[in-house]
Amino acid sequence: MQITCTINGKIHRFDCAPETRVLDLVRDAGMTSVKAGCGEGECGACSLFVNGRLVNACLLLAPQIHDAEIVTLEGLQEETAAIRESFAEHGAVQCGFCTPGFVLRAYDYLSHGGERSEEAIRAALDGNLCRCTGYKKIVEAITKVKS
Numbered sequence: 001m002q003i004t005c006t007i008n009g010k011i012h013r014f015d016c017a018p019e020t021r022v023l024d025l026v027r028d029a030g031m032t033s034v035k036a037g038c039g040e041g042e043c044g045a046c047s048l049f050v051n052g053r054l055v056n057a058c059l060l061l062a063p064q065i066h067d068a069e070i071v072t073l074e075g076l077q078e079e080t081a082a083i084r085e086s087f088a089e090h091g092a093v094q095c096g097f098c099t100p101g102f103v104l105r106a107y108d109y110l111s112h113g114g115e116r117s118e119e120a121i122r123a124a125l126d127g128n129l130c131r132c133t134g135y136k137k138i139v140e141a142i143t144k145v146k147s
């Protein structure tokens with residue numbers, strides 16, 4: 001089937017099977033910030049925005065993004081610069097596999113006026129898993145993002 005959508009403002013057309021995961025489509029289109037982690041909606045490594053909503057790309061199938069506007073971390077470099085800097089400054093990145101998902105989650109949270117308390121940030125990060133950092137540095141980095 002034919003799927004048309006925009007990814008980071010550019011029109012993409014895919015000829016794919018209906019059961020193709022959006023995770024695989026966007027990675028094949030070169031958006032490698034979208035990571036293939038658990039594949040079952042548990043880790044948040046495959047996060048991207050679909051029509052302004054942060055979702056897990058591993059749970060979406062190609063027909064669900066027909067005519068949609070997709071935005072990945074590649075398309076939000078300027079908007080997430082302060083968050084990425086804070087992650088680097090506070091040592092919130094180790095292997096980096098989970099980082100794009102955490103950065104997008106933090107961006108979504110902060111741009112909706114999320115409270116900068118440890119408790120609220122931990123709750124907001126509930127759908128993102130990190131196997132390396134123990135979360136302390138990630139929470140600290142988000143608390144200290146320069147606005």
Ligand code: FES
Pocket residue numbers: 035036037038039040041042043044045046047056057058059
């Ligand atoms: S790969 Fe999608 S949530 Fe883990």
Ligand code: FES
Pocket residue numbers: 092093094095096097098099129130131132133
């Ligand atoms: S930094 Fe390695 S999984 Fe999070």
